[in-house]
Each structure stands twice: as C-alpha cells, then as structure tokens.
Amino acid sequence: MTNQTIPVTQPFLPELSEFVPYLEQIWDNRWLTNNGPFHQELEAKLAEYLGVEHVSLFNNATIALITALQAMRIHGEVITTPYSFVATTHSIMWNGLEPVFVDIDPTTFNIDPAKIEAAITPRTTAIMPVHCYSNPCDVEAIQKIADNYGLKVIYDAAHAFGVNYKGDSLLKWGDLSILSFHATKVFNTFEGGAVISPNAKTKQRIDCLKNFGIVDELTVTAPGINGKMSEINAAFGLVQLKHINIALRKRQVIDTQYRLSLADVKGITLYEQRDFSNSNYSYFPILVEDDYPLSRDDLYEKLKSNNILSRRYFYPLISNMPMYRCLPSAGIANLPQANALADKVICLPIYSDLTDEELSMIIQCISDVNLR
Missing domain, CATH: 3.90.1150.10 (Aspartate Aminotransferase, domain 1)
Structure with a gap:
C-alpha cells in the first residue's frame, strides 16, 4: 500500500527556527538546570493552561511517580491496575511497596471501583489508578473508598493532559496526579513529566524530593532523587504549549x-x-x-x-x-x-x-x- 512506514505515533515538532531563540537565551545566561527561568515559566504557564494551582516539573514521569509515592509517605500495599504501561507498577516496586492488581471496567478500561474494596487489607495505604487513553476513572467512587479507609489516591495521569471532568480539571482529583511529557504524548518536552499538587506545602515537599531532598546549602532532610527538568526541556515545552x-x-x-x-x-x-x-x-x-x-x-x-x-x-x-x-x-x-x-x-x-x-x-x- 505504501513504501513509507506509517508510525503508530509521531511527536509534534514546531519549526526549528522558533526554538532557536530559546537556545540562544540559555547559552547567554548559562543557566542549564536547577529551577531556571524557563523552568519557572513553564510551571506557571502549564498551571494556567491546565487549570490547576501547583505544577512541579520532572525529567520524566517515572521519576515523578516514584517521588509522588515518597511524598505521600506510602508504605505496605498499593492497589493498582494491570492495564497500563509498566512504569506505573515499577514506581511502586522502586519504593519497596507491594502492588496489588484489581480488574478493570470493560467499558472504560480503567480500574473497576467495585473491585477495589475487596482488595483492601490492613497493609493497604494507597490506590494508584490510571486514566487510560485519557478516559477519566470513576473518580467519585474511588475517592469515596479512599475516604472510608483512610487511603491516599495518586493518579497516573500520563494520558490525561488537558482533560477536564464535569467542567473542571481532571488533575484536581486525588491527592496527586502525574503527567508524562514523553515524546509519544500529545504534549511533550522531549522527555519530561510533572506532579500536580493540591497545595503549596505539598509542592514544596515534592520540589525538595526531586532535588536530592536538599532544603538549603547545609541541610538535606530526605533521601530524594535527581528529578529536575533541564532548561532545554522546559524551553521546548514553552514552544510546544503555543501550538x-x-x-x-x-x-x-x-x-x-x-x-x-x-x-x-x-x-x-x-x-x-x-x-x-x-x-x-x-x-x-x-x-x-x-x-x-x-x-x-x-x-x-x-x-x-x-x-x-x-x-x-x-x-x-x-x-x-x-x-x-x-x-x-x-x-x-x-x-x-x-x-x-x-x-x-x-x-x-x-x-x-x-x-x-x-x-x-x-x-x-x-x-x-x-x-x-
């Protein structure tokens, strides 16, 4: 039918000439990482576009998931879906936690709330659902279960960039939501991700954890990780956001x-x-x-x-x-x-x-x- 391969996906790329001035500015100010001006600007503009209050940029969504679990101080068992990319479950294992799979709803392909309650044990501390193919989970039902049992809800929202639910951002549901800005996603920063936080205190903890747990020059308070997004990635995100x-x-x-x-x-x-x-x-x-x-x-x-x-x-x-x-x-x-x-x-x-x-x-x- 065709001699040229049609890929399953392909990243949107703006004109290179549109990106070059950002690179020139990075070269001029020599600020490559560590919360630079483009990083700060992209966090602010993404928060506005997505209709959320607090965005923490990451170098990729897997590190963001790992950090989100740490930020919520999750231990023991985490109920999740088997129908996802492996990063969802890997992030649980990287934290020394036990993933507990429950079945999905055959109409939405998302975790079935009716199956969650039966999987809860005294060791369960969190639920990690996935908004599959940008289709929202049954967030009300999941939140009701979480509230009844005192569980945290961390959404893998890798597919859910820009998705609203009943007129408001889907990313506001749960304790945290994690986005992916991988090259295969609708919005990409080459590689990247973000954690959406409900308040400034939680964002502060996440930002600390993604920078090795460093509070200041002399103080490290947690075994954090290097999850920071570079200025080049953030700059590319700013160009992407225009389109x-x-x-x-x-x-x-x-x-x-x-x-x-x-x-x-x-x-x-x-x-x-x-x-x-x-x-x-x-x-x-x-x-x-x-x-x-x-x-x-x-x-x-x-x-x-x-x-x-x-x-x-x-x-x-x-x-x-x-x-x-x-x-x-x-x-x-x-x-x-x-x-x-x-x-x-x-x-x-x-x-x-x-x-x-x-x-x-x-x-x-x-x-x-x-x-x-």
Whole structure:
C-alpha cells in the first residue's frame, strides 16, 4: 500500500527556527538546570493552561511517580491496575511497596471501583489508578473508598493532559496526579513529566524530593532523587504549549474520521469516551472481536506488512510479565476483563501530521480483509 512506514505515533515538532531563540537565551545566561527561568515559566504557564494551582516539573514521569509515592509517605500495599504501561507498577516496586492488581471496567478500561474494596487489607495505604487513553476513572467512587479507609489516591495521569471532568480539571482529583511529557504524548518536552499538587506545602515537599531532598546549602532532610527538568526541556515545552490547541484539533479530526469509517466494520469495536469529559485524542484503540475475519495478532501483522505500525497497547498485561506474575493478585482468574481486553486491543496511528492519504490507507487495510 505504501513504501513509507506509517508510525503508530509521531511527536509534534514546531519549526526549528522558533526554538532557536530559546537556545540562544540559555547559552547567554548559562543557566542549564536547577529551577531556571524557563523552568519557572513553564510551571506557571502549564498551571494556567491546565487549570490547576501547583505544577512541579520532572525529567520524566517515572521519576515523578516514584517521588509522588515518597511524598505521600506510602508504605505496605498499593492497589493498582494491570492495564497500563509498566512504569506505573515499577514506581511502586522502586519504593519497596507491594502492588496489588484489581480488574478493570470493560467499558472504560480503567480500574473497576467495585473491585477495589475487596482488595483492601490492613497493609493497604494507597490506590494508584490510571486514566487510560485519557478516559477519566470513576473518580467519585474511588475517592469515596479512599475516604472510608483512610487511603491516599495518586493518579497516573500520563494520558490525561488537558482533560477536564464535569467542567473542571481532571488533575484536581486525588491527592496527586502525574503527567508524562514523553515524546509519544500529545504534549511533550522531549522527555519530561510533572506532579500536580493540591497545595503549596505539598509542592514544596515534592520540589525538595526531586532535588536530592536538599532544603538549603547545609541541610538535606530526605533521601530524594535527581528529578529536575533541564532548561532545554522546559524551553521546548514553552514552544510546544503555543501550538498544543492546534495539534489537538488535528488529532480530533483524525479521531472523527476513524470513527466514521470504522463504525460499521463487522468485528471491530471502537473505544468510547465518557460523555462528561473531553478527550485529548492521545490514542485510538480498537478491539478486534471474534467475528472479525482476522485475529488481533493477524491484523497487527497485516498492518505491519503494509508498512503501518500499530501497537497492542497494553499487551502483555503488567500482571503477566515475569517480574509480576508471581504476585497473588496477578492470577488470570483474578483479572478476567483485563486479560480479555489485552488480547483484543490495537492502537492505530494517530498524530497531528498524519495525512489524509495515510489515514485512508489504514482504514482500507482494516476494512478490506481481502487486502494483503
């Protein structure tokens, strides 16, 4: 179909000439890291754009997750979802905590609140849900459970940049929310992330922890880590932020075209967003059902043979990976919905520079099962 490979995602890049003046300023003032002027400016502008009070920038979202758990002084067990990227569970393990998997809701693909309460033990201190594919978790139900049992809620919001929930920022829910600014995300700083805090005191603790736990020149109060974002990353974020609304609108057009073209393809189920939130169109997952002429893996290979890269995201489940499958909560019988979903899902290419011609090729490849 095409001699050029269509990637599953591709970062939005502004004109290089727009970024160069920022680099020149960094060279002039020789401030490369440690809360420089671009770092401070990006925190302020992101807080305004996202509709939150306190943003702490990080060099990546994994370090941000690890630090968030430390900041909340979590110990013992953390209830989480197996349907996510491995960084979610890795951050729990890096803190010497035990992840406890519970199943997902088959309509939202998010952690199922109805399964959380049964997984709580005297050792449980926190819940770490994931807003999967930018679809909000059932935040009210999760918060009610957390309040009843005195648990912290730390949201992995890596997919949820710019998402609102019932008219307000989704990032305000829980004790903390963590964003990813990796190159694959709708908003990127090459590599990067952020922690959203509810108050200045919590932000102060997080900012201390991401700088080795240093309070001042003579005082270190906690075993922190080096999680600081550099000035170059922050500067790139400032350029990205100027274009984010245009990039999101382009993604929305692609999302709409996929939905119109694939809605009637037998055996393909489209993922639906909750009707009281917006999407940032970060992913376009489809489910390959039993009545589609090809298996999920055969469709994946078919797309690949036509130079179209899709992703079985998330497959395999975290709970089925060698380092986690020995956990008592990782058994397949305990996670039937997550296992079933992981065997059906494919994320199709979506990014702001995807052309109409490329989009048509992808749709044709899925719709025409006789096409090799």
